Amino acid sequence: MPNVTFQPAGRTVEVAPGVTVLEAARRADVPIRNECGGHGVCGRCVVEIRRGEVERRPARHTPPAGKDLACRCVITGQDVEVFVPAESRQVETEVTIRQVEALPQAFPPAGAVVEKVSLQLAPPSLDDNLADAERLVRKLQKWREEDNYSISLRLLRDLPLELRHAEWNPEVILSVEPWGRRVLRAGPPRGRALCLAAVDVGTTTVKARLLAPGAHRVASCYNSQTMFGPDVISRIVHCQRDEEQGYADLQLRVVGDINRLLGELVRESGLERSDVWGVVVSGNTTMMHLLLGMYPIWIRREPYVGCAYLLPSVSPRDVGLKINPEGRIFCLPSVSSYVGADITAGVLATGLADREKPSALIDLGTNGEIVVGCRDFLVCCSASAGPAFEGGASASGSRALPGAIDSVCGGERVSWETIGGAAPVGICGTGYIDLLAVLLKEGIMDKTGKFAPGAPGVRRLDDDTLEYLFVSAEEAGRDDDIVLTQADVDNLIRAKGAIYAAGNVLLESLGMTWSDLEAIMLAGGFGERLNKDNAVTIGLLPDVPRERIEFVGNTSLAGALMAAQDATGYWRTREIARSMTYFELSTHPGFMDQFVSACFLPHTDPERFPTVTGAG
Amino acid sequence: MAVPDVKENFSGTINEVTIGATSEEGGTRTSTVTIGGETGYPMLGFEAEYPHPPAFALEISTAGVEGWHDECRKHLADVAGDLGAWAAKCEEWGADMICLCLDAAHPDNEGRSPQQCADDVKRVLEATGLPLLVWGTDVDEVDNNVLPKCTQAAAGENCLFGTAKEDNYRTIAASCLADNHKVLAEAPSDINLSKQLHILLRDVGVDLADMVMHPTTGALGFGMVYIYTTIERGRIAALSGDRLLQQPVLVNIGKEIGRVKEAVSPAQADPQWGSHEVRAPLWESASAISYVESGAELLVLRNPEALRQAKTAIESMWP
Numbered sequence: 001m002p003n004v005t006f007q008p009a010g011r012t013v014e015v016a017p018g019v020t021v022l023e024a025a026r027r028a029d030v031p032i033r034n035e036c037g038g039h040g041v042c043g044r045c046v047v048e049i050r051r052g053e054v055e056r057r058p059a060r061h062t063p064p065a066g067k068d069l070a071c072r073c074v075i076t077g078q079d080v081e082v083f084v085p086a087e088s089r090q091v092e093t094e095v096t097i098r099q100v101e102a103l104p105q106a107f108p109p110a111g112a113v114v115e116k117v118s119l120q121l122a123p124p125s126l127d128d129n130l131a132d133a134e135r136l137v138r139k140l141q142k143w144r145e146e147d148n149y150s151i152s153l154r155l156l157r158d159l160p161l162e163l164r165h166a167e168w169n170p171e172v173i174l175s176v177e178p179w180g181r182r183v184l185r186a187g188p189p190r191g192r193a194l195c196l197a198a199v200d201v202g203t204t205t206v207k208a209r210l211l212a213p214g215a216h217r218v219a220s221c222y223n224s225q226t227m228f229g230p231d232v233i234s235r236i237v238h239c240q241r242d243e244e245q246g247y248a249d250l251q252l253r254v255v256g257d258i259n260r261l262l263g264e265l266v267r268e269s270g271l272e273r274s275d276v277w278g279v280v281v282s283g284n285t286t287m288m289h290l291l292l293g294m295y296p297i298w299i300r301r302e303p304y305v306g307c308a309y310l311l312p313s314v315s316p317r318d319v320g321l322k323i324n325p326e327g328r329i330f331c332l333p334s335v336s337s338y339v340g341a342d343i344t345a346g347v348l349a350t351g352l353a354d355r356e357k358p359s360a361l362i363d364l365g366t367n368g369e370i371v372v373g374c375r376d377f378l379v380c381c382s383a384s385a386g387p388a389f390e391g392g393a394s395a396s397g398s399r400a401l402p403g404a405i406d407s408v409c410g411g412e413r414v415s416w417e418t419i420g421g422a423a424p425v426g427i428c429g430t431g432y433i434d435l436l437a438v439l440l441k442e443g444i445m446d447k448t449g450k451f452a453p454g455a456p457g458v459r460r461l462d463d464d465t466l467e468y469l470f471v472s473a474e475e476a477g478r479d480d481d482i483v484l485t486q487a488d489v490d491n492l493i494r495a496k497g498a499i500y501a502a503g504n505v506l507l508e509s510l511g512m513t514w515s516d517l518e519a520i521m522l523a524g525g526f527g528e529r530l531n532k533d534n535a536v537t538i539g540l541l542p543d544v545p546r547e548r549i550e551f552v553g554n555t556s557l558a559g560a561l562m563a564a565q566d567a568t569g570y571w572r573t574r575e576i577a578r579s580m581t582y583f584e585l586s587t588h589p590g591f592m593d594q595f596v597s598a599c600f601l602p603h604t605d606p607e608r609f610p611t612v613t614g615a616g
Numbered sequence: 617m618a619v620p621d622v623k624e625n626f627s628g629t630i631n632e633v634t635i636g637a638t639s640e641e642g643g644t645r646t647s648t649v650t651i652g653g654e655t656g657y658p659m660l661g662f663e664a665e666y667p668h669p670p671a672f673a674l675e676i677s678t679a680g681v682e683g684w685h686d687e688c689r690k691h692l693a694d695v696a697g698d699l700g701a702w703a704a705k706c707e708e709w710g711a712d713m714i715c716l717c718l719d720a721a722h723p724d725n726e727g728r729s730p731q732q733c734a735d736d737v738k739r740v741l742e743a744t745g746l747p748l749l750v751w752g753t754d755v756d757e758v759d760n761n762v763l764p765k766c767t768q769a770a771a772g773e774n775c776l777f778g779t780a781k782e783d784n785y786r787t788i789a790a791s792c793l794a795d796n797h798k799v800l801a802e803a804p805s806d807i808n809l810s811k812q813l814h815i816l817l818r819d820v821g822v823d824l825a826d827m828v829m830h831p832t833t834g835a836l837g838f839g840m841v842y843i844y845t846t847i848e849r850g851r852i853a854a855l856s857g858d859r860l861l862q863q864p865v866l867v868n869i870g871k872e873i874g875r876v877k878e879a880v881s882p883a884q885a886d887p888q889w890g891s892h893e894v895r896a897p898l899w900e901s902a903s904a905i906s907y908v909e910s911g912a913e914l915l916v917l918r919n920p921e922a923l924r925q926a927k928t929a930i931e932s933m934w935p
Contacts, residue, residue, distance in 0.1 A: 446816055448782055463757070597808040604811045604860075 037229030114278035148180025162187035201283030284340030345559025398426025423477025539602030636747025646745025661935025679719035687896035700743030870918025
């Protein structure tokens with residue numbers, strides 16, 4: 001079998017012919033950047049084949065001259081030497097830290113999912129000879145109106161010594177459970193803070209926030225499962241491809257990401273991992289399955305059934321999360337295989353289920369979900385939007401991090417602004433929304449999103465392919481041009497079409513229209529600088545009075561945070577999940593029609609967007 | 617008891633589109649064709665107006681009859697090498713229009729130059745007084761070179777030029793605008809895609825009233841039902857007031873029949889299917905009649921016998 005050597009790492013791996021250079025790199029443990037799952041779309045996996053011949057597959061993204069895309073090069077019979085340039089190397093996806101407002105309360109607040117209490121127990125005597133454990137429970141029962149406490153065998157074994165070390169004044173840490181409370185620790189005061197964490201496992205981005213005294217940072221990184229595919233379906237396919245290994249790969253990746261984020265956060269706050277006693281996790285159904293190592297393959301097969309939606313709290317040992325090993329992980333509940341915990345968290349965070357009049361929550365993640373409802377009803381559906389609005393799988397896409405272009409203006413010359421004013425490194429979701437709207441208004445592309453040949457900035461790559469040069473390499477904070485390809489535009493249009501069509505189908509099923517909604521809340525991690533007019537111009541959002549459109553940020557993380565701080569919020573997500581009615585769009589007769597008519601800028605029916613098209 | 621009035625009234629009307637220009641209108645045609653104008657679903661004479669019967673075009677090709685089946689070729693043996701004579705023959709057979717296909721410009725054929733194609737258009741215009749439909753090669757790059765020359769060569773004649781597609785509409789739209797021709801807008805079997813294309817064409821200046829739509833065509837037994845329902849759906853929307861679907865509909869049947877084994881296979885190869893002489897035109901005319909019932913206004917055929925059958929049938933039932 002041929003050998004593939006990676007430089008400058010100097011690692012060699014033996015692979016069978018037919019394996020791609022990208023896959024060989026994975027096996028050689030030389031991770032190469034890749035955000036599209038090896039489909040030749042993102043153009044991140046640029047390498048140089050220095051020795052030997054490979055078979056080259058066609059790619060949507062053309063690499064620079066003399067370079068190749070690792071995912072498009074297939075090993076034949078020959079030994080190959082591959083040079084991985086610095087910009088293609090990805091030891092670990094970078095962690096970004098963003099300042100947010102500090103939480104007001106002291107930690108942990110009373111009623112959080114994990115609580116700490118200092119107790120004064122009466123020492124045992126001949127008159128009061130209750131066993132140590134029962135003595136502790138008796139005291140706990142008085143502390144909270146709660147009868148049921150559970151102490152694990154592991155804890156029981158140490159309990160007599162711990163209580164006596166504490167001189168009968170133990171510090172007790174407890175977690176909430178559906179049946180009562182679980183004692184996680186009882187012993188002498190640790191003299192350390194007890195903190196919690198909220199985590200949002202997105203298909204494209206993983207975010208975490210620490211709930212600790214003074215903590216005011218959100219850490220995020222790309223979900224490194226992305227190397228196995230950009231969306232949940234391709235991840236599930238990976239599980240099937242290589243059964244045991246496949247889903248172990250995915251689980252290890254996401255657990256690794258969370259561990260890295262939490263590691264950064266505790267370090268920044270001067271804490272230790274063992275200070276984290278509880279983690280509340282939110283994410284879509286597939287992400288929850290993959291995090292817990294539950295086999296997800298039936299999620300993508302009719303009738304689309306997951307392993308579990310209402311999940312029990314679990315031990316970090318069983319998942320591999322590096323927090324206090326006696327701590328607990330609380331997974332928020334999902335509604336269906338395609339409406340996950342991120343949505344129940346979103347409903348909690350936005351208060352949708354408490355509103356008097358119907359409103360909508362649109363979560364613009366890799367899977368776009370829409371919930372319509374109020375305190376009387378909740379209905380939801382899901383539309384596969386793809387990672388385009390999160391900057392994934394696009395030629396110059398970026399998460400919303402410093403240097404990401406998040407705002408674009410038209411005029412004589414198309415101008416832009418970046419997050420933090422840094423030199424541009426890519427385009428994030430709001431940047432894409434603006435860019436589409438601007439190019440449309442300036443006539444640089446038509447209403448199907450096709451570039452106009454000869455328009456300013458539009459250049460021809462070959463006979464059939466045009467692309468828009470947005471920021472040249474000289475101006476950019478990176479080595480190559482920041483561009484918008486035709487494939488990017490098509491993806492964005494499909495994504496926005498899927499979202500709008502899904503919302504329309506849901507509303508029509510309710511006998512409602514967009515204008516019946518009091519508020520349209522847009523959630524997502526794509527940057528905060530959404531230009532509402534531009535989002536309406538491209539038909540992502542309906543043409544309603546702009547004040548009804550609200551940008552609510554990452555509600556998945558916000559909901560996880562709320563649930564962590566207040567266990568009643570955690571219980572509320574379970575009620576929300578149980579009360580939501582799910583509409584399956586894949587079998588809905590009207591969806592495809594709505595989708596095709598929404599894959600146009602702004603829409604095939606101009607009357608739906610009167611302020612954009614001028615139609616009445 | 618009085619019979620209740622069940623007539624339906626619609627808010628929309630199909631656009632009337634006239635193709636061809638006589639000498640009074642600045643052209644040289646001896647006749648023009650007007651299609652559209654209906655105010656209701658097809659064939660319901662008791663409740664709607666049908667000012668114009670469907671029009672039939674016969675197809676002639678710059679690449680000759682190579683690849684056409686024997687039952688077509690037998691009528692064309694004397695004229696297939698001469699576009700002018702072919703066109704004149706079609707007029708004699710009763711066609712309302714000529715559909716000139718520029719197949720020879722296709723790179724797989726002789727790759728005829730834009731100027732040669734323009735000369736072909738002129739030759740046909742000289743040989744017949746019928747209005748002209750000019751159909752490109754379906755190769756975008758070739759069409760973009762060839763069609764502007766042809767629209768110029770036919771300036772003043774108010775022809776119908778096609779096809780404009782979502783991926784390639786700018787050049788053909790611009791040259792039709794410059795030379796005052798109608799545009800044939802082709803979108804595959806989906807009313808939304810048709811609407812989108814009409815918006816795109818309108819955005820570059822083509823009036824909605826100057827378009828004829830081609831939802832693509834399927835032969836009887838080979839996808840006709842899909843196109844039939846697409847036309848029906850479009851018609852319902854158009855009559856309900858959707859201006860983006862009020863364009864009259866063209867179907868290109870002759871070419872599709874040429875791909876249908878049941879229609880082209882000679883009797884000695886498939887004796888169980890009976891006489892080829894009966895079968896071939898019947899398949900074509902039956903397809904045409906069905907499409908008229910779905911609402912199509914302009915039908916392109918190849919076989920003169922099919923034309924005779926279809927016209928006879930339509931005349932007997934047209935409201």
